[in-house]
Amino acid sequence: MTENVTVRRVGADEAAACVDALANVLVDCVEGGASVGFMLPLPRAKALAFWRGVADGVARGERVLLVAEQDGRVVGTVQMIVSLPDNQPHRGDVAKMLVRRDARRRSIAQRLMAALDDVARSEGRTVLVLDTVTGGDAERLYQRAGWQRVGVVPKYALMPDGAFCATTFFYKHL
Template identity: 50%
Template sequence: MITRLSAADYPGAVRALGEVLADCTNGGASVGFLAPFDPAEAAAWWKGLAGDVESGALLIWAAWSGARLVGTVQIRRSSMPNAPHRGELAKLLVHRDARGRGLGRTLLAEAERGARDAGITVLVLDTETGSPAQRLYSSAGWTETGTIPDYAQDPSGALRSTTFFYKKALVTER
């Protein structure tokens, strides 16, 4: 089951979000952090986003297997006055023991739908070049815009190229 985390629900999910982020980072996913990454440190990072969740600047979905949070994705709304129609898809994460069941694709589709419902018509993202995530975005209809060499360190500290994508969506009729 996938749910959007409300501002009221978010604090109760922070620890579990930290566990998923730490698992993905420690498993080699290049999502902004270096390994080894402690789940408590990861939870502290998530806790720091509470104000953005409360204000609506950050939309977060959680995937559940029973009572256990096993995946997440977020849409970061643009804060620029000329870009209320734009958002960034970020932190599409699936715990290693929940992979291989299409959960990443389902989370991606839910975030795209949620962005449309929020009036966001252009989404952007970046991902490590050659990663499974790059293949997911390409197969889900995202348009590749280019690659920057040595853009970010992977969890082991090695510099890796990053590929950027965008996807346009129509606003849902109300």
């Protein structure tokens, strides 16, 4: 159920204020095995530093940050990187789609992605791209949401425990 879940875009000041809560989401996801650029153990200081950098990127207009909140607690997030080369003003890179383990299976990720589509349209972005672990739940989510699978790169990244994982690349035209 998602009646008490809100999904919204946060601006620069609010992004900075959300750093602690976003670090909680990141640590939870990495501890749950999410391959999102971090290895185990993920020190809290490293998670906080990452989100401070994201907040700085939001302040500079380089990133869009959305959060999902349930009963006032941040339970999910997704970003769109909009600071891209001059020949790609129509594109956005989707990054760090995360939902806490205790908030999954409630359509929160689906709502985050739908809200990101809306923001992308409002920002004049007509092509979105992303990558995800091959065979994971997120891959199925993106396919159901109309994303087109481009292909798979074996051994593209590491899981948080150090094992190799393949990565599937997707795009979506809005």
